[in-house]
Amino acid sequence: MTWLVWRQHRNQAYVAAAVLAAFAVLLLVTGRQMASQYQSALTSCAAGHTCGNLAGSLTLSTPVMSLLVTLTVVVPCLLGVFWGGPLVAREFETGTTQFAWMQSITRGRWLTAKAGWALLAAAVWAGAVSALVTWWSGPLNALNNQNFQPGQFDIQGIVPIGYALFAVALGIAVGTLLRRTLPALAITIGVFTFLRLVIGQDLRAHYLAPLTMTFNFLHPPALPKGSYWLVSGGLVGPGGQVVSNPAHGGPSISFGGVPVSIANVPAACRTLLFQGPHEFGSCLAARGYYGLITYQPADRYWTFQGIETGIFVALAAALIAVTAVVILRRDA
Amino acid sequence: MDPLDTAPPAIETRGLAKRYRKVTALTDCTITVPEGRISALIGPNGAGKTTLLRLLSGLARPSGGEVRVLGGMPRQEPAFLAEIGFVAQEIPLYRRLSAGDHIAAGTHLNPRWDAASVRQRLKSLDVPLGQAVGTLSGGQRAQVALSLTLAKRPRLLLLDEPVAALDPLARRQFLATLADAVAAGGLTVVLSSHLVADLERVCDHLILLAASRVQLCGDIDTVLAEHRVLVGPRKDTTAIERTHRLVQATHTARQSTLLIRGRGPIADPAWESADVGLEELVLGYLGQGAPPAIAHLTTVGEDS
Numbered sequence: 001m002t003w004l005v006w007r008q009h010r011n012q013a014y015v016a017a018a019v020l021a022a023f024a025v026l027l028l029v030t031g032r033q034m035a036s037q038y039q040s041a042l043t044s045c046a047a048g049h050t051c052g053n054l055a056g057s058l059t060l061s062t063p064v065m066s067l068l069v070t071l072t073v074v075v076p077c078l079l080g081v082f083w084g085g086p087l088v089a090r091e092f093e094t095g096t097t098q099f100a101w102m103q104s105i106t107r108g109r110w111l112t113a114k115a116g117w118a119l120l121a122a123a124v125w126a127g128a129v130s131a132l133v134t135w136w137s138g139p140l141n142a143l144n145n146q147n148f149q150p151g152q153f154d155i156q157g158i159v160p161i162g163y164a165l166f167a168v169a170l171g172i173a174v175g176t177l178l179r180r181t182l183p184a185l186a187i188t189i190g191v192f193t194f195l196r197l198v199i200g201q202d203l204r205a206h207y208l209a210p211l212t213m214t215f216n217f218l219h220p221p222a223l224p225k226g227s228y229w230l231v232s233g234g235l236v237g238p239g240g241q242v243v244s245n246p247a248h249g250g251p252s253i254s255f256g257g258v259p260v261s262i263a264n265v266p267a268a269c270r271t272l273l274f275q276g277p278h279e280f281g282s283c284l285a286a287r288g289y290y291g292l293i294t295y296q297p298a299d300r301y302w303t304f305q306g307i308e309t310g311i312f313v314a315l316a317a318a319l320i321a322v323t324a325v326v327i328l329r330r331d332a
Numbered sequence: 333m334d335p336l337d338t339a340p341p342a343i344e345t346r347g348l349a350k351r352y353r354k355v356t357a358l359t360d361c362t363i364t365v366p367e368g369r370i371s372a373l374i375g376p377n378g379a380g381k382t383t384l385l386r387l388l389s390g391l392a393r394p395s396g397g398e399v400r401v402l403g404g405m406p407r408q409e410p411a412f413l414a415e416i417g418f419v420a421q422e423i424p425l426y427r428r429l430s431a432g433d434h435i436a437a438g439t440h441l442n443p444r445w446d447a448a449s450v451r452q453r454l455k456s457l458d459v460p461l462g463q464a465v466g467t468l469s470g471g472q473r474a475q476v477a478l479s480l481t482l483a484k485r486p487r488l489l490l491l492d493e494p495v496a497a498l499d500p501l502a503r504r505q506f507l508a509t510l511a512d513a514v515a516a517g518g519l520t521v522v523l524s525s526h527l528v529a530d531l532e533r534v535c536d537h538l539i540l541l542a543a544s545r546v547q548l549c550g551d552i553d554t555v556l557a558e559h560r561v562l563v564g565p566r567k568d569t570t571a572i573e574r575t576h577r578l579v580q581a582t583h584t585a586r587q588s589t590l591l592i593r594g595r596g597p598i599a600d601p602a603w604e605s606a607d608v609g610l611e612e613l614v615l616g617y618l619g620q621g622a623p624p625a626i627a628h629l630t631t632v633g634e635d636s
Contacts, residue, residue: 001440
């Protein structure tokens with residue numbers, strides 16, 4: 001069966017390998033440049049004791065490369081659409097299930113070979129892209145403490161492998177249920193995007209209970225170290241009550257990079273808003289207000305990567321199980 | 333007794349039924365096909381021919397009744413699948429793969445696989461082995477599909493309208509390939525078609541389906557011997573219906589033509605009795621009026 005799977009899909013495999021190779025060359029070349037640029041910037045700022053401002057003054061990547069790397073977020077979805085969706089649906093559409101299922105092999109073996117190789121190929125491909133992106137982003141992660149941030153978290157580390165497995169399994173399952181390629185592709189895109197957004201925006205912040213930290217507006221805020229993930233920044237009043245919280249929405253103002261929601265600040269201070277964070281902060285501090293953030297510390301990064309990958313791998317496994325039941329039970 | 337008749341039948345069904353939600357595709361289907369027969373599965377579009385073949389192959393599951401193929405239930409098991417060859421009506425093959433690729437795939441997917449014979453057969457028919465099958469003609473594709481199926485060395489071959497889309501020459505070649513394979517021995521064939529004339533040349537057994545039910549099933553010689561056409565002056569047929577089954581009666585102003593089943597003698601000398609041909613018999617069962625039945629039977633390439 002492996003022979004047939006390879007013969008059917010080898011052209012796709014060649015194209016995928018060529019695209020990956022081109023992407024790798026591009027990232028290796030620009031990534032080396034960035035790394036050496038970052039190293040020399042570190043050396044010179046250390047000499048002048050100005051490394052504290054490095055994040056604000058140094059631009060490592062070009063907009064085009066940053067965009068390209070950010071766009072790798074769609075890789076899992078594309079794999080689901082091009083490799084997952086048609087895998088079974090096209091066989092039903094062209095009737096070739098009736099050819100394959102009348103050879104001397106069981107449908108179970110047929111599905112195992114097809115889905116197995118597709119999932120493996122997707123994991124390898126998405127894993128390779130993610131590994132390149134992770135390596136390429138190394139200097140940027142160090143400079144901007146960005147790899148836990150939504151958007152970066154999604155294209156680095158191991159989660160892209162989980163996403164790819166899920167997307168391909170989703171494509172296979174939907175294609176098996178609908179038996180038609182085009183609707184299967186549309187539904188795969190829709191369901192995948194929806195689940196990714198829901199899990200990324202609503203669920204991820206609660207994998208582990210966020211930590212909280214308060215800070216005074218008078219001093220430069222002593223914020224968590226490293227690439228922590230800021231979940232929310234709010235304002236606490238003199239009596240200790242939370243007066244504003246990003247969950248309530250509304251405008252926010254940035255204190256040392258932490259956006260603090262300012263929905264219910266005293267009217268006296270609100271007029272100082274336009275004079276800058278310092279005056280505004282002094283006004284709030286004088287009245288006993290202080291800042292409160294909830295965040296996920298940097299050392300939870302791999303735990304979160306593991307949890308999110310696990311969720312998507314589990315979903316993929318469930319979808320493959322559904323597919324197997326349908327293939328074994330339904331008529332050709 | 334013919335030794336073939338003592339062997340267990342290749343196909344035996346009892347009360348077999350298939351329903352798709354509210355549509356009944358096949359109902360109360362009880363047939364027996366002895367081993368070694370080439371059975372013609374005949375019926376108009378939508379009679380249930382495809383459904384029956386799919387149930388026999390195991391591609392579809394019955395909603396009721398029993399089916400035994402080569403002594404067992406059709407099942408997803410390599411040992412069973414190796415014995416069955418099935419060519420679906422639309423002749424599904426991987427369009428971008430060549431015949432040679434299909435032959436190589438078969439080597440990996442079947443325990444018995446006679447690659448050399450397929451290659452030889454396709455070469456003798458001038459079917460290019462290296463060309464994507466999607467670019468071959470309908471006749472060549474049908475030959476590829478049949479040859480691939482024969483390469484499994486199946487004991488039962490199920491062919492769904494294999495010649496429907498072929499031109500007369502390709503049809504003749506296809507049936508010749510089939511006849512050669514059967515002559516080699518150990519093979520039972522069920523072949524569905526609209527085209528009675530083609531089947532008459534190669535088949536020795538008949539399954540007649542109409543409106544999801546089996547109308548006739550048996551060896552063609554036996555079935556034909558059980559039927560007669562009576563021609564006589566137009567008159568009441570109750571006397572005949574008492575001793576024979578009246579299959580079809582057509583009347584002109586003066587004359588009646590009756591297709592009857594039953595071997596008993598006809599007492600009334602007014603009736604002239606004649607043997608019936610296969611096509612006449614089939615039309616008699618399928619059409620209350622012959623012309624629409626002919627239209628059905630010669631329609632080519634439609635779903636059934």
